[in-house]
Structures are given as C-alpha cells and as structure tokens.
Amino acid sequence: MSAQVIDGKALAEKIREELKGRVAKLQQEKGVTPGLAVIIVGENPASVVYVRNKEKGCQDVGFNSRVIRLPESTTQAELLEQIELLNNDKDMHGILVQLPLPAHMDDLAVIEAISPTKDVDGFSLLSTGSLMVGSEGFVPCTPKGCIALIESTGTSIQGKDAVVIGRSNIVGKPAAMLLLQKSATVTVTHSKTANLKEVCARADIIVAAIGKSEFVTADMVKPGAVVIDVGINRGDDGKIRGDVKYDEVAEVAGFITPVPGGVGPMTITMLLENTVEAAERYGC
Numbered sequence: 001m002s003a004q005v006i007d008g009k010a011l012a013e014k015i016r017e018e019l020k021g022r023v024a025k026l027q028q029e030k031g032v033t034p035g036l037a038v039i040i041v042g043e044n045p046a047s048v049v050y051v052r053n054k055e056k057g058c059q060d061v062g063f064n065s066r067v068i069r070l071p072e073s074t075t076q077a078e079l080l081e082q083i084e085l086l087n088n089d090k091d092m093h094g095i096l097v098q099l100p101l102p103a104h105m106d107d108l109a110v111i112e113a114i115s116p117t118k119d120v121d122g123f124s125l126l127s128t129g130s131l132m133v134g135s136e137g138f139v140p141c142t143p144k145g146c147i148a149l150i151e152s153t154g155t156s157i158q159g160k161d162a163v164v165i166g167r168s169n170i171v172g173k174p175a176a177m178l179l180l181q182k183s184a185t186v187t188v189t190h191s192k193t194a195n196l197k198e199v200c201a202r203a204d205i206i207v208a209a210i211g212k213s214e215f216v217t218a219d220m221v222k223p224g225a226v227v228i229d230v231g232i233n234r235g236d237d238g239k240i241r242g243d244v245k246y247d248e249v250a251e252v253a254g255f256i257t258p259v260p261g262g263v264g265p266m267t268i269t270m271l272l273e274n275t276v277e278a279a280e281r282y283g284c
C-alpha cells in the first residue's frame, strides 16, 4: 500500500479536545453550556445508531443533550410543535431532526421549521444559501468534515482539480461548494456523467459520496490523489464498505480515508462544533 491513511478518529479526537476548551470558556464567561436536541421519528435501525452516537458525542464534550424519540405514527403537525418548543428553549442551542423522516412527512417543511440560529445540520434554505454566497451560516457536517480531512494531510486545496462523486443536498452539493470556496476547480459527477472514469482520473482530490459500495476503483484514481470516502454501505455479509474499493485504491492514492474510521467520526464532531458555534453566537 502506498497511500497514507487519514485517521478520522484521531483528527476528531483532537478537535473534540479543542471543543472542550471552548465549552469551558462559554461556561466560565457566559454561564452557558451548549445544548443539542435530537429528534428521531420511528425506529430506522441506522438512524437509531446515529442518534445514539450523537448523544454519546455530546456527553463526551460536556454538552447538555436531549433526545426526543417519537413514534412512526407522529403527525407532521405534532413534530412541528416539538420543534417550536425547542426553538423557544434557551438551553438548546442546536436542533437536529434525524433523516430520513417517515414518508408521510415533508422533509423540507420540517427542516424549515427549525430556527435558523439553531440549524446545526446546515440543511435549511438559509444555511444552504449562506454557503452558496460564503456568508455566515451553518455548514453541513459531513462535507465540513471532508474538508478538514483533506486539509489535515497538508494538501492545499487552492488550484487543485477536485471531483465530487454524487450530488446529494446533504453531501455532494455542499462539498462542491466548500471546495469551490477554497479555490479548487470543481467537477460534480453523478450517475448520468459520461466518461466518469476519465473525469475522476484527472482529479487531485476525490470526494466519493455516491452511496454505491466500492464504486471507485484504482483505474479511476490519479497516482498521489487525496481520496475521501463518504460511503457507508452494509453488504449482504453484514460488513460495512465505503464507496471506494479501499485495498486497490490505496495502492495508487497519496492519501485515503478508511471506512469505518474516516469521515464517520468527523461528521459527529462537526455537529458538535456547529453546536458550540451556535452557543457562542446566539447563547445568552
């Protein structure tokens, strides 16, 4: 293997230590302890695990955390009422509604009900627009973590060819926007892209977020490229694999994130960072 492994767990730990310092400062100077409220509707098994990990993350850095578990049968109006209560709750600086929501709910209407000052997921229209024009808002956690992972290698993003594979609102599009802000030349590819292999093989930086197990193969990667794997795909054998065929791509890439242990730990840590930011900006 020639690539250096980017250790997301170690980077996340380092950032959490910094966050603990910011929490202590907030407590001392303003008497504020950051608080994160997470709402989960139903019992999607992956969501249950994610929410548990978010709760643990909050405990780890000394936040107040609240998890509101609602049954699948909850109406959208009932969910909006819960959000309104949290919007008015001074102890909660961040609100996250775990996605996916049940089919009878309108995701965007629910996200838009969250106060923009508490939108620590960065999914609201205001946060999305702020990211587009580079003004102050909340940056979605997974793409924010991808940028931190790339920069942790010492690679300068400016002037690089970056290819994002996948165009989701949660990862692909905001990742492209962040790379553009850092002055990369960005190509966003997706399932309909022609010549995907050739496009990827020109990239200095690849962010793979297509949700297809082991989609990125060695022949799609330029020697020395930085490869960030956002995928979490559970195979029939129960094993988790990323969107990158790790063993063969690691022979070619300069840097690569593992799955698990790459992007995953950073996503939750960026959520904690956004919550500290919310408390610093708007906590009184």
Ligand code: GUN
Binding pocket: 096, 097, 098, 099, 100, 121, 141, 142
């Ligand atoms: N479901 C999967 N990832 C996420 C995330 O980052 N935020 C929310 N709210 N739901 C998710």
